[in-house]
Amino acid sequence: MENKILPVNLILSNVFSKKQAEYFMAHQAVMLGHNQAEALPPDQLQQSIKEILTANPDLAEAHFLSYMNSLRVKEYCTALHNLCHFFDRKACPPGDSSPSKSKKSALVEEIAMRYAALNLASLQFRFGNREECKEALQEAIMLAQEGNDQVCLQHALVWLNLLGESHSGVAQLERSFKKTIDLLLPNLTVHGLNCISKDLGMGTEKPSRVIYFFTQSNLINCMHSSYGMMAAGCAQRAAMWHYYGKRQLCSLDSHIVLHLETSINGVYYNGQAVCIAMCNLAQQHADLGDYSAAAEILSHAKQQFSASTSEADIWQACQQRIAFTRALYTGRLKDAEQALVNLQAVDEPEAKIRQGILLREQGKATQAFDCLVKLLAECDKDKSEFNADFRCRVLLELSSLYFSRGESTSAVLHVSDCVAQAERHHLELLEALATAHLAYIQLNMGLPKQALQLLETRLLRVFTHCSSYDKARVLHLYARCKVGAVKSEASGTPSEITAELQSAASLMLMVTTLYHSVEAHLKEKDALHFQAIIHHMLMGGGNRQHHQEERNRCARQFKGLDRLYPTLGPGGVCLL
Known part of the structure; x- marks a missing residue:
């Protein structure tokens, strides 16, 4: 379907025919998914939806567009209300009350009910309500099994994987994405491949196999011209490169996201992946000391993703990370403390580790030690929310705390643990930094020659990606x-x-x-x-x-x- 820009007089008109309303809603729905900045502002769009419903009260799709608009501004209650209204009308469409159509109506109602549960799970996931999401998914799976709806079941499996509730191994995930190929569901195939990549990447699989699955998913996206999925795939691969410590390759994939040809009638894709790519590049410039370039990139991100959008948390977290690090380098600990408070609102895990760093720089060694030990205990719990790279960072900060107290030999266990875990998970950059910590311990033990030889094995990696x-x-x-x-x-x-x-x-x-x-x-x-x-x-x-x-x-x-x-x-x- 072509997505042409609607005439201004149609948008501003108070009267919508059914065809005009359908055309208007289709265009706005595409723009909300492709580039929210090109859709009407939330308040104007909501007013237009009200006018559509006044002229066409039985148009169920208007409620779903209102639901999408509510998600855009994080309005939970309004989004839930609109979702219920949409599926109420889909389950009981007007004009289907005659006995001859009762069987068809019952089938429509069954389909509507299971997809209502699936969309409710999606809504709860977006707002972080994991238990409610699981309950809705269980209902959707039960209804889909009753109706033998394989498509709905595959959608539900994707959400279970996102929740982390499907831990049956990579073999079952591979069978699942092969099923999506049989059902001609390319988007779900890509999601399955990405879930496999993530599971393998967070484990101890070789990076070559992890990147292979990402490459396969990108090929499928290119075949179907799925612009949002293409950008998301490259952003995910960039995140994996960053996880492994390949910062230059992360930068390369971020540039690919920003240079993809994603135009629909002159309107370019502007979703979450674009915001992530911009923040990756801003962080890279800040790491090189080019704070003005980083600020300019973040300024563009702020213009493209206003504070009311769901993507705003991404650039706000990046902005506060850069502000904290810069303030810490220059010794402005009050400014670093304020940046940490701001960071806690948008990126709590990152704020936790930086809390220990700030306490150490403030000379509060005992409090810093308590903070980092507590964080390490959280990392060691079963089903911890923290990945291997985060745990390695905590171990390195603990060892740095020992160094600041002149107790370098006490850090040996933490540094050795970090080296072992980094090697096991192929975290090359963290392994190189942990090796540098070991060299520092050797230097303090009066073994400078051995420390020199140890450092020389990691210098290339440090120069390339640090x-x-x-x-x-x-x-x-x-x-x-x-x-x-x-x-x-x-x-x-x-x-x-x-x-x-x-x-x-x-x-x-x-x-x-x-x-x-x-x-x-x-x-x-x-x-x-x-x-x-x-x-x-x-x-x-x-x-x-x-x-x-x-x-x-x-x-x-x-x-x-x-x-x-x-x-x-x-x-x-x-x-x-």
């Missing part, structure tokens, strides 16, 4: 290991020692640049301090004047930063 801040931290540690190895090697020649120290000085120049790019000025001071020490050590060899000038330059920069960002509490010079 944020600028994490790159700087790992390189800072790498330089310390180099200097430590030089001090511990009594057999090295003076030229070899000088070469290693010069290499460490070059690394520290890169470290200070990276810290400066993300506005981590407190860490930048630590880096400048260590850089000055290296140049002071090099003054004993050749080119004394150059190293003296470099040492003094680092000291001046340190002093300037210390005036702007004073160190208010005691801390180590280089805490990983």
